[in-house]
Amino acid sequence: MNRFSLEGTRVLVTGANTGIGQAIAVDMAGHGAHVIGVGRSAMDETAALVVAAGGRFDAVHSDLATVAGAQAAFAEARDRFGPVDTLVNNAGIIRRADSIDFTEEDWDAVMDINLKVVFFLCQAFARACMAEGRSGSIVNIASLLSFQGGIRIPSYTSSKSGVAGLTKILSNEWAANGITVNAVAPGYVVTNNTEALRADPERNKAILDRIPAGRWAEAGDIAGAVTFLASPAARYVTGITLPVDGGWLAR
Numbered sequence: 001m002n003r004f005s006l007e008g009t010r011v012l013v014t015g016a017n018t019g020i021g022q023a024i025a026v027d028m029a030g031h032g033a034h035v036i037g038v039g040r041s042a043m044d045e046t047a048a049l050v051v052a053a054g055g056r057f058d059a060v061h062s063d064l065a066t067v068a069g070a071q072a073a074f075a076e077a078r079d080r081f082g083p084v085d086t087l088v089n090n091a092g093i094i095r096r097a098d099s100i101d102f103t104e105e106d107w108d109a110v111m112d113i114n115l116k117v118v119f120f121l122c123q124a125f126a127r128a129c130m131a132e133g134r135s136g137s138i139v140n141i142a143s144l145l146s147f148q149g150g151i152r153i154p155s156y157t158s159s160k161s162g163v164a165g166l167t168k169i170l171s172n173e174w175a176a177n178g179i180t181v182n183a184v185a186p187g188y189v190v191t192n193n194t195e196a197l198r199a200d201p202e203r204n205k206a207i208l209d210r211i212p213a214g215r216w217a218e219a220g221d222i223a224g225a226v227t228f229l230a231s232p233a234a235r236y237v238t239g240i241t242l243p244v245d246g247g248w249l250a251r
């Protein structure tokens with residue numbers, strides 16, 4: 001038996017239309033999972049990539065800015081396709097401004113999507129697993145800002161530090177039910193999320209100079225760790241936030 005295979009499992013990935021979520025969907029499907037993408041935008045590109053690689057992909061459309069929208073999407077996925085084995089909480093946003101000027105709107109928007117909805121999706125998933133008497137795995141997408149402070153992103157840092165804490169408490173409560181709860185903390189990845197940083201020559205150089213690997217990550221660099229944490233090979237791994245950062249945090 002290949003303990004790294006996801007054959008026969010069903011995986012729900014939020015924000016699967018682009019960036020890291022798309023790479024996770026393609027990688028997990030490539031390891032045998034039936035992937036259900038959840039998000040507000042069309043996921044045709046991801047579907048095409050998964051199908052080209054011989055996998056199965058379905059989409060559930062919902063805005064993940066509200067708990068009600070997230071819960072409805074989870075229920076729809078379960079009703080249409082059956083029990084979910086792995087939940088990947090990937091969807092997330094960032095708002096940049098000096099903390100001295102930061103608005104309540106930018107605080108709430110980020111905290112709602114990056115932390116509040118993540119918690120309630122984890123809860124919906126665990127309730128379903130427990131009701132069905134099934135084991136499962138959750139992989140949350142954290143950040144280097146789960147470990148560090150950063151600058152000009154107060155709600156993002158707070159939300160991602162919260163994701164690392166949430167990952168630990170849910171692991172404490174649910175490990176005995178056979179549900180592992182882990183997070184992956186990507187380093188600096190080339191996606192929409194980091195467009196502003198890469199467009200600023202000074203910030204871009206400062207970041208590159210500090211990455212031991214000497215380059216930004218591609219989204220595909222992050223996906224393997226998520227696939228591993230969802231696989232039987234990681235069944236005794238729970239409660240961790242695993243950095244995938246080209247060596248940044250070791251510096």
Ligand SMILES: NC(=O)c1ccc[n+]([C@@H]2O[C@H](COP(=O)([O-])OP(=O)(O)OC[C@H]3O[C@@H](n4cnc5c(N)ncnc54)[C@H](OP(=O)(O)O)[C@@H]3O)[C@@H](O)[C@H]2O)c1
Binds near residue numbers: 038093141
């Ligand atoms: N890029 C990095 O360097 C980096 C580093 C550390 C952590 N991360 C984290 O990795 C995750 C993925 O980010 P990314 O870099 O791939 O950024 P991205 O390309 O901007 O993707 C973000 C994803 O979240 C979805 N999303 C945002 N708001 C949503 C909403 N209200 N409802 C439904 N979906 C929504 C987006 O959908 P739309 O396209 O419809 O907006 C998109 O699929 C995020 O949690 C991010 O914080 C990224």
